[in-house]
Amino acid sequence: MASTAGKRTARRTRTTAAVVTALGLVGSAAACGGGTSAGGGDGSTVTVAASGDPGSLSPTTALASTALAMNSFAYDTLVHIDADGSLVPGVAEKWSATTTSAKFTIRPGVTCEDGSALTAEDVAAEYNHIADPKNQSPMLGLSVPVTAVAKADKATRTVTVTTTKPAPFIVQMARLLPLLCEKSLARPTALARTTNASGPYRLTEAVPGDHYTYVKRDGYRWGPRGSSGAGLPGKVVVKVVANESTAANLLMAGQINVALINGADQDRLDAAKVKYRSSEALFGQLLFNQAAGRPTADLAVRKALVSVLDLKQLGSVATGGKGRPPTGIGEITPTPCAGDTVTGNLPAHDTVRAAAALTAAGWTKSGGTWTKDGKPLTVGLNYATNQNDIVFCARDRGATRLYRVDAAGISASPLPAGTGVSGCSVAAKAGRAAVVVSDASRFAEVVLLDLDAWTPGEAGQPSTGRQPARLTDHMVRSLPEIALHPVTEREFSIADGTVVHGMITRAADTPPGGPLLVDVHGGPQNAWAPHSDPAHLYHQELASRGWTVLTLNVRASDGYGEAFYTGAVGAWGETDEQDVLQPVAALVAEGLVDPERIALTGYSYGGYLTCWLSTRSDLFAAVVPGGVLVDLKSMAGTSEEGHLIARYEIGDPERLTELSPLSHADAVRAPTLILHDGADDTCPVGQAEQWFHALRTRDVPARLVVYPGSSHLFLLDGRPSHREDYSRRLIEWVTTHTNR
Known part of the structure; x- marks a missing residue:
């Protein structure tokens, strides 16, 4: 559907008209304007409404219509198109072309925002950068022909572009190529929120989701036909x-000067006599993936999907009755090709014929869904959102890190190495994020991160940006005399080839041959982080007493890939027991710890694995399981997660008894302290009571402590007195039973 709308200006001054005409504005359909700031001359300001945030403004990767239009303020092109459809000189003062080549002569005196000259070599480098498939530029095929190769002649200031396949519109495509100085190609993503302009304006302020400010460059004189x-x-x-x-309200109130209005709001703007300039644009497209193996590789399927739609009705609704059927595809007038290429070439609206065509092509309809070879026929709806960047947290090798995804891809935050994130609040319009971080020397502190200055690194390199501003300093203010013991990362190779990532906490002056505490995390899809941990303060206390504390991210831990994440499914304990026993054996062999003074603890799934290992090895002199899980069969019917664990983590019902530590309690010898929460719906307190009973009846030294009213996560958010008591009892138990 072609949409006719209006670029409107309540005060149709020369300056506003110049912006509309020369730069095309944001969305080439129709614009209206109003306001009192759109006077003439360099001192004036024109405010333009955009219907959505542009996302990344990097010229070689930005493809959103808003970004393309905004980039036309900052980046010039080799040629421009006049109102009658003819090409006029831009940065190229002249050109010649065939169906497989074009030669451009670059105008002298063109500069980029940083003062460097824009040369023929720069233009050739940009053509070749976009044409190189490894750079994955969406401009390939849009502004640069596929198979294009460019060469520059410095002496003649010429760029010659050649293709191996016919490309009759090489010159016309060049009007869509935003020109960059070559050094910007080294890190094109650095231009996501800034500019190195070759055009009349430079970007001076970017507040995503709110506004972008462009200021005119001094000395600009290479516009269309050499205009200044x-x-x-x-x-x-x-x-x-x-x-x-x-936007229409702001126009009539004079708070903006120019806006693109497509729908019914045109009528009230006309009634208010807001001036406008009309143009046409394609409004909505149906795109088919014709790659081999796709349903729409079949012409019959494509025709059926078109004929099932009432395109006229859809177009009328989408444009508020203001549109008309198009006569061409994808080109804003004026176009290099005249004539009607649409009428008579599209299937007519006919649902019966569409169904018959699908049936003939081998598709079967059942319950409102068409299927073929067991696969449904689906149609995806792509639509623009107001915010194109997403900031999110994800684990990587144990640590929770902050990431951003935008048009350029996913990048990690420029937070210092060794920093873990435990909370984040984003102020999108301000381009800032408040982030709760921890590192090796501090517990959680709040820092302020500048999202606009976040520049993704190239080829796997870390992101760069302003260092975050620290908003809190609780550790220094509240515990000035406390220095945390360091956490050292270590990898252990298991006999089956698996590599297990671990962390060792110990005082710098601890001699070798001391006691060891092994701590197993919960989940099992959880992970230890290589930084300070306020929930397990007994690590630091034991390190102060000469202990070594080993935490291991055994199979099923988060942040090591999908295969590792699902590594314990169906084989709890069996798969991951060596991920604990072999690293401990390595530390013993190195002489770092005393083999007679090793204790084991863990909570939730860690409590399960602690109990399991105490049935499988006599290595441990003391064990402290917390939030325990020992009878998988009874757990399946009493835990809030029992059904899910039994079905998706264990799978085979016959394995529930086999993988339960309770079934192997006869093998336990180590003195056991069981610490459990009294109001636990995840690992019900009956699990702890069963284990305590099993050990006491077998004359194993055992003690059960239940914290009344505490939930499964009380170590993180429970009563401070309970959390302190948990650490105190654990320390007393392991020190008592490992003393020689």
Whole structure:
């Protein structure tokens, strides 16, 4: 559907008209304008409404229509298109072309924002950068022909672009190529929120989701036909206004100067006599993936999907009755190709014929779904959102880190190495994030991260950006005399080839041959982090007493890939027991710890594995399971997660008894302290009571402590007195039973 709308200006001044005409504005359909700041001359400001945030503005990767239009403020092109469809000189003062080549002569005196000259070598480098498939630029095929190769002649200031396949529109495509100085190609993602402009404006302020400010460059004189842009305003502000009716209200109130209005709001703007300039644009597209193996590789399927739609009705609704059927595809007038290439070439709206075509192609309809060879026929709906960047947290090798995904891909935050994240709150409009972080020397502190200065690294390199501003300093203020013992990362190779990541906490002056505490995390899809841990303060206390504390991210831990994450499914204890026993054996062999003074603890799944290992090895002089799970069969019917664990973690019902520590209690010899929460719905207190009973009846030294009213996560958020008591009892038990 082609949409006719209006670029409107309540005060149709020369400056506003120049912005609309020369730069195309945001969305080439229709714009209206209003306001009192759109006067003439370099001192004026024009405010333009954009319907969505552009996301990344990196010229070689940005493909959103808003980003393309905004980049036209900052980056010039080799050629421009006139109102009658003819090409006029831009940075290229002249050109010649065949169906497989084009030669551009670069205008002298063109500079980028940083003062460097834009040369023929720069233009050739950009063509080759985009044409190289490894750079995955979406501009390939849009502004640069596939198979294009560019060569520069410095002496003649010429760039010659050749292709191995016919490309009759090489020159026309060049009007969509935003020109960069070559050094910007080394890190194109660095231009996501800034510019190194070759055009009339430079970006001076970027507040994602709110506004972007462009200021006119001094000395600019290489516009269309060599113009200086004298009629352009000194400043252009692009304001994000997601709702079209709101944009219309702002126009009539004079708070913005230009807006793109497509729908019914045109009528009230006409009634208010807001001036406008109309143009047409394609409004909505149906795209088919014709790759081999796709349903839409079949022409019959494509025709059926088109004919089942009432395109006229859809177009009428989408454009508020203002549109008309298009006569061409994807080109904004004026176009290099005239004539109607659509009428008569699209299947007519006919649902019966569409169904018959699908049936003939081997598709079967059942319950409203068409299937073939067991696969459904699906249609994806892609739509723009107001915020294109997503900030999220994910684990990587035990530590929770902050990431951002945008048009350029996923990048890790520029937080210092060794930093873990436990909380994050994003202020999108301000481009800031408050982040709760921990490192080896501090417990959780709040820092302020500048998202706009977050620049993704290239080729696996870390991101860069301003160092976060620290907002709190609780550790120094509250515990000035406390220095945390360091956490050292270590990898252990298991006999079956698995590599287990571990962390060792011990005082720097601890001699070898001392006692060892092994701590197993819960989950099992959880992980120990290589930084300070306020929930397990007994690690630090034991390290102060000469102990070594070993934490291991055994199979099923989060942050090591899917295969590792699912490594214990169906084989709890059996698969991961060596992930504990072999690293301990390695430390014993190195002489770091005393083999007679080894204690074992763990909570939740860690409590399960602690009990399991105490039935499988006599290595441990003392064990302290917490939040225990010992009878998988009874757990399946009493735990809030019992059904899910039994079905998806264990799988085979016959294995529930076999993998239960309770079934092997006869083998336990180590003195056992059981610490459990009294209001636990995940690992019900009956599990602890069963284990205590099994050990006492077998004359194993055992003690059971239940914390009344505490939930499964009380070590993280429970009563401080309970948490302190948990650590105190654990320390007393392991020290008592490992003393020689």
